[in-house]
Amino acid sequence: xNDSELxxxxxxGDTEKPIKLLYNEFPKIKANIVSSGGxxxxxxxxxxxxxxxxxEKVKKRDFELTSKITTFLYGxxxxxxxxxxxxxxxxxxLEWKDTLIISADDIDYSEEKEIRIKALEKILDQxxxxxxxxxxLFYFKKQSMQxxxxxxxxxxxxxxxxxxxxxxxxxxQLAEGxxxxx
Amino acid sequence: MRSELEILEKIxxxxxxxxxxxxxxxxKQEIALNxxxxxxxxxxxxxxxxxxxxxxxxQIKAVSGKKGFGKFKVGLSVLSxxxxxxxxxxxxxxxxxxxxxxxxxTIIQPEIEPESKIEFSEEEIIEEEVVEDLVEExxxxxxxxxxxxxxxxxxxxxxxxxxxxxxxxxLVIESENTYNIEEIQEDDSxxxxxxxxxxxxxxxxxxxxxxxxxxxxxxxxNSEAEFPGGEGEMVKYIxxxxxxxxxRIPKGIIEIEFxxxxxxxxxxxxxxxxxxxxxxxxxxxxxxxxxxxTPAMRNGKPIxxxxxxxxxxxxxE
Numbered sequence: 001x002n003d004s005e006l007x008x009x010x011x012x013g014d015t016e017k018p019i020k021l022l023y024n025e026f027p028k029i030k031a032n033i034v035s036s037g038g039x040x041x042x043x044x045x046x047x048x049x050x051x052x053x054x055x056e057k058v059k060k061r062d063f064e065l066t067s068k069i070t071t072f073l074y075g076x077x078x079x080x081x082x083x084x085x086x087x088x089x090x091x092x093x094l095e096w097k098d099t100l101i102i103s104a105d106d107i108d109y110s111e112e113k114e115i116r117i118k119a120l121e122k123i124l125d126q127x128x129x130x131x132x133x134x135x136x137l138f139y140f141k142k143q144s145m146q147x148x149x150x151x152x153x154x155x156x157x158x159x160x161x162x163x164x165x166x167x168x169x170x171x172x173q174l175a176e177g178x179x180x181x182x
Numbered sequence: 183m184r185s186e187l188e189i190l191e192k193i194x195x196x197x198x199x200x201x202x203x204x205x206x207x208x209x210k211q212e213i214a215l216n217x218x219x220x221x222x223x224x225x226x227x228x229x230x231x232x233x234x235x236x237x238x239x240x241q242i243k244a245v246s247g248k249k250g251f252g253k254f255k256v257g258l259s260v261l262s263x264x265x266x267x268x269x270x271x272x273x274x275x276x277x278x279x280x281x282x283x284x285x286x287x288t289i290i291q292p293e294i295e296p297e298s299k300i301e302f303s304e305e306e307i308i309e310e311e312v313v314e315d316l317v318e319e320x321x322x323x324x325x326x327x328x329x330x331x332x333x334x335x336x337x338x339x340x341x342x343x344x345x346x347x348x349x350x351x352x353l354v355i356e357s358e359n360t361y362n363i364e365e366i367q368e369d370d371s372x373x374x375x376x377x378x379x380x381x382x383x384x385x386x387x388x389x390x391x392x393x394x395x396x397x398x399x400x401x402x403x404n405s406e407a408e409f410p411g412g413e414g415e416m417v418k419y420i421x422x423x424x425x426x427x428x429x430r431i432p433k434g435i436i437e438i439e440f441x442x443x444x445x446x447x448x449x450x451x452x453x454x455x456x457x458x459x460x461x462x463x464x465x466x467x468x469x470x471x472x473x474x475x476t477p478a479m480r481n482g483k484p485i486x487x488x489x490x491x492x493x494x495x496x497x498x499e
Contacts (some may be wrong), residue, residue, distance in 0.1 A: 015238060019245050040455055046255070048242050052235055095315075111226075120232035121239075139230055140237035165187040165194075171229055 003069045010058045013142040029077045036092045050076040075100030122158045131167030377405035405476040425467050431498040432448045444484040446474035
């Protein structure tokens with residue numbers, strides 16, 4: 001699979017294969033992170049985050065690849081690891097091979113947004129199993145409500161739709177509760 | 183649908199770009215004028231992002247689980263503190279997922295094995311899958327299985343480390359470096375401490391540099407350092423050690439690195455991935471207590487080489 005095929009798949013929402021391929025880069029990235037003070041756990045965490053950011057970025061309508069996709073992936077990892085090192089109050093010069101120098105803007109990264117999304121992910125754990133299933137099928141797997149209604153045995157497409165928005169309402173309510181605590 | 187839900191639907195259509203151009207423009211204007219609506223849109227946008235991210239995260243984790251720790255896995259199981267079951271060697275291929283959650287301690291083998299180790303052919307992979315099922319069954323009966331140890335060594339062509347640094351543990355320092363070590367040892371043989379320090383530095387250096395060189399695994403007459411009696415014995419040894427350890431064992435992966443010297447003695451034992459201070463110290467004691475190893479061979483000569491043992495620990499209170 002070449003880079004443009006890989007990107008086309010991601011854009012379509014078919015991320016499994018691309019992730020499998022990109023995962024082959026993990027050992028090298030891990031080695032880079034470990035050689036500058038990290039360990040396996042943080043390397044894996046950063047790598048996972050980098051895949052998420054990459055997929056989110058690629059899915060954007062205006063995304064244009066200016067290098068090899070793996071180079072872009074290295075760049076994101078390097079950026080995230082630098083960020084982590086800064087949090088640990090360490091400044092280490094990172095000399096990675098074949099990488100892009102990436103800024104927060106390049107990947108629309110903001111600490112605040114990250115924290116907020118992480119909090120919301122926790123909230124999503126609190127909604128019912130059925131709600132999560134609808135969400136995942138509709139927003140992630142990009143299935144039609146028709147298919148979802150059949151799959152989750154709703155009588156009509158409309159009742160599935162209503163259920164979806166009820167779930168969303170519930171999640172937003174839960175999220176508001178959290179926000180008040182801040 | 184209630185009006186509250188209808189707003190959610192409208193926002194959803196807007197965010198997904200499913201509105202007609204006219205509606206889209208109108209809604210955009212409405213958002214600009216209505217801060218409350220604006221914050222609702224923002225909220226929903228982030229929520230959807232969180233939904234997608236959670237699902238993606240799940241997918242990534244599934245992939246990472248399959249990519250796992252390597253082709254081989256030496257599994258040891260402890261059903262309870264008293265009962266112990268040996269799982270034996272597991273063949274690990276990237277499409278297989280191995281369930282070892284109930285294991286108390288698992289020794290993970292490096293992903294790419296040097297030529298002296300066992301390599302399986304395609305047919306044997308299938309056999310292995312069957313064996314795995316068998317292992318699981320017998321595991322329930324608390325029987326000891328060791329058949330995987332008897333699988334014949336295959337002289338298959340080797341995949342060279344595509345991910346060289348990952349294979350740090352299976353590395354052997356080339357003879358050129360060994361020669362350097364010998365030289366220095368001769369020069370400084372009057373100073374024991376100094377010698378071992380120098381030796382260590384050299385080994386460390388070659389350990390970093392060497393993974394780039396694929397010809398390592400093409401050499402013959404070479405073998406990796408081995409616990410006396412092989413991996414199976416090492417597994418048993420570690421298992422016994424952990425059983426007799428009375429303290430709490432946390433969940434986690436611990437990796438111990440050490441040098442197997444030419445005479446089979448072990449030195450420079452250190453924890454490269456730790457769990458807790460107590461367990462780390464215990465792991466070092468564990469390696470210290472080991473009998474002499476069979477040293478690694480290069481061109482038929484014993485050499486000093488780094489070795490790593492990763493152990494997957496399962497919680498034991």
